Amino acid sequence: MPNITVDNETFEFDGQPRLLQLCLETGVDLPHFCYHPSMSAPANCRQCLVEVGMPQINRDTGKPNLDESGQPVIQFMPKLQTSCSLDAAAGMVVRTHKSSELVKRAQKDNLEFLLINHPLDCPICDQAGHCPLQNQTYKHGPEGSRFEFRKVGKPKQIDLGPNVVLDGERCINCTRCVRFTSEISKSHQLTIIERGVRNYPMTPPGIEFDEPYSMNVIDICPVGALTSKDSRFRARIWEMSKTASISTVNARGANCFYWVKDNKIVEVTPRTNMDVNEYWLADEDRLDYRKFNDNRPLGPTISGADVAWDSAYKAVSDCLKGVDGTRIQFLGSAFATVEDNYLLSKLASAVGSAAPTYLAHNEVGHGDTWLRTDDRTPNTNGCERLGIHAADVAALKSRIQSGEVDVLYVLEDDPVAAGLCSVADLSGVKVVLHYYNSTNQTLPAADVAIPAAMAVETVGTLVNDQGHAQRLRPAKSIAGVNRTLSMEIGKCRADRHGTPFDKWYDESNLVNCQPGWVSIPRIAAGLNVEMNYKGPRNIMAELSSANDGFSGATYEAMGEHGVRLSEMGVTA
Amino acid sequence: MGDFIKHPFVDMPDRNPEQVIPNDSLMFTSEEKTQIQTWISRYPTADGAVMRGLWLAQEKFGFLPPEVIKLVAEEIGIPYANAYGVATFYTQYFKEKKGKHVLDICTCFSCQLCGGYDMLHYVEEKLGVHSGETTEDGMFTIQEAECLGACGSAPMLQITNGVFVHNLNKDKIDALLDALREGNVPAFTSVTLPQDEDDLGGNRRTDVTSVESYIVPPVSETLS
Structure with a gap:
């Protein structure tokens, strides 16, 4: 060599x-x-x-x-x-x-x-703290400026498009953003205009910077010239903790960092994984984080009344007890992790029911040839590998309407919003619902409603459309779990999930919910079905040896960048 | 430019300007299209023809509003943004309507030292407009230019991206403006270079009469 x-x-x-x-x-x-x-x-x-x-x-x-x-x-x-x-x-x-x-x-x-014409407005700049220009100036730059003249002023606070704001003065004309649009996304929406001290990046007249990957230029901008319209001025970089996880907006499962402040997700940025998303992240992955913060449930309910967790679990067990297994319909979820779906199918077989199905969430025409997919769920492939297949919506609907279903067990989905049935259809059916948001339209029909931990709160595995199994890490804390106990040395260090969780810890924003791998074994215990797992790590270890579709997908092997599973077992 | 030094603020271009050239005249003739294709074939990639294409469009439409830049980009087959970046980079491409004659008066170092600003101010006073502005009759636009590469005959000016007028003085400017008003654009004048001294008997002045034998047309005129 x-x-x-x-x-x-x-x-x-x-x-x-x-x-x-x-x-x-x-x-x-x-x-x-x-x-x-x-x-x-x-x-x-x-x-x-x-x-x-x-x-x-x-x-x-x-x-x-x-x-x-x-x-x-x-x-x-x-x-x-x-x-x-x-x-x-x-x-x-x-x-x-x-x-x-x-x-x-x-x-x-x-x-x-x-730095001659750079405004040096670091105290009000969103990039401060993770700014290559700032860092390198401290490391290699001059102590002060010798420029005694008026700096060139350029347009500021320009909305280049719906998601990106330009500050022309801060720009050092590296042309990374322009090259991104011409070489990577091929939208050709940006160019450097003017010349000499007057130049800065801009869209040509009549064109908006509205491509679905526009926010990548914010990450690659080495200064604070391009900032996110959504998250600018909301948190400084040192006030947030970032957790390496994956995006759940589409089936690609792009690798990302969730930035957390006060136990709320503030920003989502890309994480490099050359096997999945390289350096990039679609705008939809970055902007769809409010669901993690807003309209979260307050706790478990039975017929709308607040109850304790134990009562809720007992109520679910009671719903399933003594019912003919063929009259119980289990709905898995392509939003939920492999582990949770696996436990659900174990529960289903324990009560003598057929294998769960899941509701497909396809939006035809939404996807492209890059990082966006028609499938708006993160784990369709994982469900298929578990033998959980897409539900025949019409058939299931007629079964529910004709009263062939006594209990509908829904894992982390919303059958009413998905068009499976109406709330009225479910009046004669006992509904157990694991749900994310209080906007869930099935909630009025639910007999027992169990708040479920979302992708940013749980530990688990998702398999993307290409068969890449990747780990979710808990970016924020949930009520009832004291994560300070799982810290290895002290604050700012990664805990046992490998995540430096919110160091600006705030008790008030803890959501009272439980991940599926906690709640399903508790429900199973009420039916005298044993599910003895220490945690999702052990579930995945079992799955990787028991199911060919997951061979090799242990937590250790998946690590930060996931494992490409073999084609086997895919029927989707 | 002088104003920019005192108040260095870059203006934002109008991001949604109204169309100036109506759609029915916003097109190239088939000869012009053939010409553009000839230029494209000269370069390894189509991008190479963008400057020629813009130039052709400027000569046709008088200036380059965004719709014309877009037309050129579409004709050449390159992204609109690229063509727009090129058009805004060069001051010789006029992004807004100018007077019939654009007087680019050089105020860069050599010309400045030889009285470039005096010439500029004289023209400004004579025409009653400032640098960067157009006279009311639409005849003249005055611009300050950076070095046009004719320091040997400073101070100088350029007429509408074309001929240079060398060794300016007030009388010459008076005569020039009168001639331009009558529609007489001065002819190209050759400037002798040091290596031509032998041919010219040691005379390095640019306005000698004996240069007839040594007129080299501008490169742009030798290419078609």
Whole structure:
């Protein structure tokens, strides 16, 4: 393998990586703004300059010239090179700011130039705290400004589109956003307009920046020029804890971070997973988080009356007791985790009922060829692998209407809103409902209503449409669970789920709900059915060995980036 | 530009401007389309033809409102945003309606030192409008320009992205404005370069009469 020497340390490399990427991967923290690994390198921020040399080759012999000590003579390029636009080559010798005063000086001076017309409004800027420009200025930049003139003012607070706000002054014209629209999303909605000190990114007249992936430019913006209209000015970065989890808005299960403040989700940002969503996240994944915060239930109810958890579980067991299994209809849910659906199907078989079915939530025409899918549920594939198939809505409806169903057990779904039946149809049916939001339209018909933990509160596994099994981690806390007990060392450290949960902990926003893997075994216990699992980790360990469709999908193997399951067992 | 130095604020372009060129005249003729295709075939990708295309459109429509930029982009087959970025980058593309003659008076370093601002202010006073404005009769637009590459004959001006007028003085400006009002745009004048001194008998002045033998037309005229 070819070698490259960076700051007197020699590394081996593979293929033809760009020099900057190679340095970053080998731990040399080269400052940069415009470079992004998924896009072309225009080399216009000039921040990643390094000294680059190659061994001097003797033209007659074709061999490297050697100095007195027998080492090859290195011929350095006369000027500093932008490492982002340079391919690494065998024998290349690189000096970065760690070993070269010249590079150090270049980086410092370049930052001074970048900051000439930058407003330095960090105290009111949403990017402050996770701003590459701010961080790199502290690390490599000048101590103060020597610019004594009026800074150039540019348009501020411009709505580029429905979700993105531009502050022209903060922009350093790295063109990452423009390249995103031209190379990644191919919407071609942004361009840099004007020239010199006057330029900034803009849509052409008559065009709105309204593509379904527009908010990705907010993440890749290395300054605070592009901010989210939805979450700007709502929380500083250091007031939130972020949890690596996955999005549940569509069947792709894009990897994301849930940002939590005061035990409420404030923002959703993408998390890199080259197998699923690469660096990107659709706008719908980012904006559909209010369901986690608003209209959450206050606690379990029996026929609308608040009860204690124990009474509710007993009531559910009583509903199922003594009823002919064939007259109980279990509805699994493609919103719920693999573990919860697995426990439900165990419960169903324990009471002699048929395997659960789930309600499909397909929105034809919603999907695209990228990260959005027609299927608006996160776990259809997981349900299918468990042998839980989509319900025949018409047949089930006629069964309910003709009184063939005595008990309808609904796991984390809303059959009324999904069009399965009306509340009146369910008047003669005992309904057990695990539900997320108090806006659930089946709630008036529910005999026992059990608030269920949502994707941001539970631990579990979801399988995306491509068969990628991924873990959900609890981003926020629920009532009745003291997560400080599961912290390993102290606040700000990951707890046993691998999540640094809300360090701005607030008792008032705890939702009184229970995850399915807690409530279903409690209900089963009331029917003298044993489900002895310590937690979802053990359920998944059992499933991965018992069900071929999940082989290899243990929590340890899934880790941060999930496991691609084999095609087996997929009937969808 | 002078105003920008005192009050450095970049204006926001109108994001939803009204259409200026009516739809029925917003099109290229078949000859123009063929011409654009010829240009496209000259470059490895179609993007290369955007500047030529914009130029053609500016000559046809007089200036480049957004709908014209869009027309060019569609004709060349490139994204509208790219064409718009190019059009706003170059000051020689007029984004709004200008006078019949646009006087780009150079006030960059060499011209400034040789009286560029005096020339600018003289023209401003004479026409009664400021830099960046158009006279009421729609005849002249005055603009300050950055270096146009004719420092050897400073101060100078350019007429509507075309001919240069070298070695300006007040009399020359008076004569120029009169000629332009009558519709006489001055002819191209060659500027001698140091390496031509031998041909010209050591005379480095640009306004000598003996340059007839050495007139090189602008590159743009040699390409079709």
